[in-house]
Structure formats: structure tokens, C-alpha cells
Amino acid sequence: MTSQRRTFDGIPSRCWCGKGIVTYVSKTDENPYRRFYRCKLGLKRKKEDHLFKWVDEAMFDELRRIDAQQAITEEEIENLKKCLKKADERVDVGCIGIIQWLFERVCN
Numbered sequence: 001m002t003s004q005r006r007t008f009d010g011i012p013s014r015c016w017c018g019k020g021i022v023t024y025v026s027k028t029d030e031n032p033y034r035r036f037y038r039c040k041l042g043l044k045r046k047k048e049d050h051l052f053k054w055v056d057e058a059m060f061d062e063l064r065r066i067d068a069q070q071a072i073t074e075e076e077i078e079n080l081k082k083c084l085k086k087a088d089e090r091v092d093v094g095c096i097g098i099i100q101w102l103f104e105r106v107c108n
């Protein structure tokens with residue numbers, strides 16, 4: 001590929017021109033049987049800059065994206081756990097506080 005193509009993160013679903021994406025199999029000597037995504041329009045208008053992406057590269061991007069997303073989710077869960085723990089502590093203190101307050105009211 002000689003032209004500078006816009007990079008697309010993950011598995012593409014649509015070209016930037018709005019057309020759908022089709023999966024083809026490369027028949028070149030450099031990349032025999034390698035699958036790629038191509039804009040339907042781009043296949044007819046080869047001189048224009050339409051979406052082209054190797055399927056394996058797209059899969060790799062997608063995995064990297066999922067990995068990053070998972071790391072964020074794990075961090076969020078950890079933060080939620082900390083929040084819950086703090087809330088729990090507060091509830092405990094709160095309940096004891098109320099009981100003490102009630103005891104004082106009833107006993108005095």
C-alpha cells in the first residue's frame with residue numbers, strides 16, 4: 001500500500017464515505033489469501049481513498065481495544081468496591097450512632 005490511508009480503530013463497519021464494508025481475500029503475491037476489509041465503492045474507484053484494512057490487523061486492534069476497556073472496567077469495579085466499603089463503614093457508624101442516641105433517650 002503506497003497511499004496514506006486513514007487509520008481506523010478496530011473492526012470497521014462502514015467506510016468514511018458512508019458505504020458498507022465487504023471482506024475480500026487478497027490474491028497478490030505479497031499477501032496471498034490474506035483477508036481484508038474494503039469499501040464497496042472503493043473497489044470500483046481505486047484511485048479514491050476509501051477504507052482498506054487487513055482483517056488480522058483489525059482483529060488485533062479490536063483485541064487491544066477490548067483489553068484497554070477491560071482494564072478500565074476493572075479499575076471502575078475496584079473503585080466501586082472501595083466506595084461500597086466506605087459506605088458500609090459509614091452505615092455501621094450511623095446505625096450505632098442512632099442506637100446510642102435511642103438508648104440515651106430511652107434510659108434517661
Ligand SMILES: [Zn+2]
Pocket residue numbers: 015016017018019039040041042049050051
Ligand atoms: Zn468508501
